Amino acid sequence: MLAMLAEPFAPLSPPRSVSVAAAPGYWARLLPALALLACATRLPSFVRPLWNPDEGYLAVQARLLAGGGELYETVVDRKPPLVPWLYRAAFAAWGDESLAGARVLAIGAQFLTAALLASLARRRWGDGAGRTAGVLYLLASVGLNPEDAQAAGFEVFMLPCTAAAMWAADRRRWGLAGAAVALAFLAKQTGGAVLVPVVWLLWRSGVGGVAGAVGARGVVGAGRVLGTGRAAGAGRRGGAVRLAAGVAGPVLAAAALTDPSGFVFWTLTGSGAYASFTGSELHVLFRGLANTVLLGVACAGLLPPVVRVLRVARTGAADLWLWLSASAGAVVLGFHFFGHYFLQLTPPLALLGTAALQILPAERTAKAVLASSCACSLFVAWGLLAPRPELAHAQRLADAVRTRTEPGDRVLLWGMHPETYWLADRAPATRYLTAGLLTNYSGGRNGPHVGEKYAVDGAWDIFRAELAARPPAVVVDDSRGKPYGPDRVPGFRRVLSGGGYEAVGSVGGAVVYVKGER
Known part of the structure; x- marks a missing residue:
């Protein structure tokens, strides 16, 4: 395994079907545990009427929509429409006097993200890795200022969409992956960054087979290898078409359901002055540094294994590194560095930490979970006790x-x-x-x-x-x-x-x- 992980850009590992078949009742045990942990980590979200102006903005938007308002006409924001619609649905189901409904949906979003990450990790590295990834993600997911981590904001609802995009791409379900990318974008524009690793997985989907054929058959089988290469290319082209259709469908539907020109303006072209580095540069940079430190503390169980493994081997999980890099670029985009932006980093970090733990002694996993649990407890206590x-x-x-x-x-x-x-x-x-x-x-x-x-x-x-x-x-x-x-x-x-x-x-x-x- 160490040799495989040392490959700098190893192709996607095949599913571990033996491990899956050998664990009856795996999900019946894991999913309730993840649901309980999601509720526990987000308990502080219910102790305040609201956490930040984003929640207030969404609440006002939802009320205006309920009163007949129209997005990008009488109700405007620099965000896509998915989360305002979710708030509107929560108000319709639970009433608009509190944000309890939106908080319940946020717990569901975090639980779904953890479950998808667990499924990804289990497919690649086995049952234990699935449990580790889901738990480590939830423990790290609240590791910021509570007004960022506990709010039912745009990023919380974006994360399960990004995880679903990677989950679908991992299984070469390109149409579904494209739809998940679109939903991530419709939750918040920076959610579209997950398209980078998805496209990389699409490109790599046929490379491993062709390389294997070359090594096995040599010059004698060159004709068959060429045919294999052509088939792989055709498969990638078909996948690209399905991916593009999956991305375009939900986005075009959202534009049609709102105001198409307003949708384009408010989500893409109307924020040039906002996305600028000019003004209070030191203040903004200090905020970015502070939030980086906070997230580092929250990832106390994740980062040391990754750093240790990188000293002796490459994880081979190039798609996960691309996911992390694209997410980091999305955090930087706009040069504001608000704490809730950093939530986008937590899913790929959880998977990278899980990948690193697979080649370390088993006791390192227990230590990683313990360190993450201690850090999580500090952030949950902060959320319960901090004044606003x-x-x-x-x-x-x-x-x-x-x-x-x-x-x-x-x-x-x-x-x-x-x-x-x-x-x-x-x-x-x-x-x-x-x-x-x-x-x-x-x-x-x-x-x-x-x-x-x-x-x-x-x-x-x-x-x-x-x-x-x-x-x-x-x-x-x-x-x-x-x-x-x-x-x-x-x-x-x-x-x-x-x-x-x-x-x-x-x-x-x-x-x-x-x-x-x-």
């Missing part, structure tokens, strides 16, 4: 808005916390739920690329038209000294002065304005 000051601020602000408005009134919250709309149970006066879409402010960026001219194209014209058609009863300036405040954004300043709004109080630095006398 921004949530408390949003709740106080929501109370102030609710007391100054009627249920049918519309509100404008000028800030980066759209969850206040959901907490106050008041509809937004505009489709732009954060000031970031109108100023390009995001994630602490306060450099030269913040201001009206860096807004989403055409946003200010639409924004002014919406406020003129439906003037908000209350405007809240929640900038709190950030570079998108009224002193830096003339357009927002004109909204306050030209609309007859008067300041009536403040909540934690946020200024509340009402229109005329109430």
